Amino acid sequence: MDFVTLxxxxxxxxxxxxxxxxxxxxxxxxxxxxxxxETSKACVDxxxxxxxxxxxxxxxxxxxxxxxxxCLLGRRQDAIIATKFGFRDGIGTPAYSAVQIDEAITKSxxxxxxxxxxxxxxxxxxxxxxxxxAITELKRQVSLGRIRSWGVCNFGPKNLKSLIDMGEIPxxxxxxxxxLWRSPEREVIPICKDKDIAVLAYSPLQQGxxxxxxxxxxxxxxxxxxxxxxxxxxxxxxxxxxxxxxxQQGKGKTVCTNKDAxxxxxxxxxxxxxSTEKSRHGQPxxxxxxxxxxxxxxxxxxxxxxxxxxxxLSWILQQEIRPVVIVGCSSPEQVVDNYNVxxxxxxxxxxxxxxxxxxKEKLGTTMDQWMHPDRCE
Numbered sequence: 001m002d003f004v005t006l007x008x009x010x011x012x013x014x015x016x017x018x019x020x021x022x023x024x025x026x027x028x029x030x031x032x033x034x035x036x037x038e039t040s041k042a043c044v045d046x047x048x049x050x051x052x053x054x055x056x057x058x059x060x061x062x063x064x065x066x067x068x069x070x071c072l073l074g075r076r077q078d079a080i081i082a083t084k085f086g087f088r089d090g091i092g093t094p095a096y097s098a099v100q101i102d103e104a105i106t107k108s109x110x111x112x113x114x115x116x117x118x119x120x121x122x123x124x125x126x127x128x129x130x131x132x133x134a135i136t137e138l139k140r141q142v143s144l145g146r147i148r149s150w151g152v153c154n155f156g157p158k159n160l161k162s163l164i165d166m167g168e169i170p171x172x173x174x175x176x177x178x179x180l181w182r183s184p185e186r187e188v189i190p191i192c193k194d195k196d197i198a199v200l201a202y203s204p205l206q207q208g209x210x211x212x213x214x215x216x217x218x219x220x221x222x223x224x225x226x227x228x229x230x231x232x233x234x235x236x237x238x239x240x241x242x243x244x245x246x247x248q249q250g251k252g253k254t255v256c257t258n259k260d261a262x263x264x265x266x267x268x269x270x271x272x273x274x275s276t277e278k279s280r281h282g283q284p285x286x287x288x289x290x291x292x293x294x295x296x297x298x299x300x301x302x303x304x305x306x307x308x309x310x311x312x313l314s315w316i317l318q319q320e321i322r323p324v325v326i327v328g329c330s331s332p333e334q335v336v337d338n339y340n341v342x343x344x345x346x347x348x349x350x351x352x353x354x355x356x357x358x359x360k361e362k363l364g365t366t367m368d369q370w371m372h373p374d375r376c377e
Contacts, residue, residue: 046332060087065111086123095129212308227268
């Protein structure tokens, strides 16, 4: 297992981190199927057995902190725990005052059954009401030993520069980053590299899109169609291949109806606003570019005899900035599979970057996968 020490700390963390959002106490949600405690425990056990010592959770991941705390009972010293404040009341939670940050830490400590948090993160910039007050409070919490370090999540270039201008450098910035979501390369990653801020990359497989299992819109579950890669509602989709596509010819292009299309993964900015009724971004998405890239990636990986998911993880891990990759797992077998990541050739790295360039260009500078205007400035 490859490790990295988080900047300005003595926290030596594995570069594979277990994302714990799926630890939901057997209560399914829009993002994850129901996962019983026993499965979560087996995943944590397997992580520790393999040397994966980094676990990421949040107060906004309903039930996750409690379950992770149970899983680590008697083994707290073997784990590095990152959690977040924000979303205490779900979407629309207002910004936190210093008092509310203190209260959030108290609740997280109780749920995690620990007396310290290794890395506390602000889940989004909008959860900080007064930056100077929040930083003062976070430093106070470090001095009390309740947290060992503090970082941020989803901070864009403007957000980061505001901290830097105050003379404050977070330990880390947790951001969405993968082959289909490369907008951080424009400004955020250069800032992190220059100021020695660790990059914690979540959604490395873009909610499974980079697994090679979702090659047409029909393959993508509804809950994963709400981001900016997808259209907000469904009208048509230009298709590149796909045996299961329900296509028809019209106006010189191949189009795809949504008669049988599941909707859950079409809510991000990769998809157009017409892809799902539950998306919140209202942007056009980049479905044609995305599916074209997915087919090209699958062809490249087939020729290289490398599973597409492993290539996608390796592509992130082999970036110059040496990010930590946060991966959710629903079985100990998945933990092992992610642990056994393989090094890919420089040529494959280059080709994967090349075939996803159109998606990168279409997305532009947006950092927020789900909403517009961006919450990550």
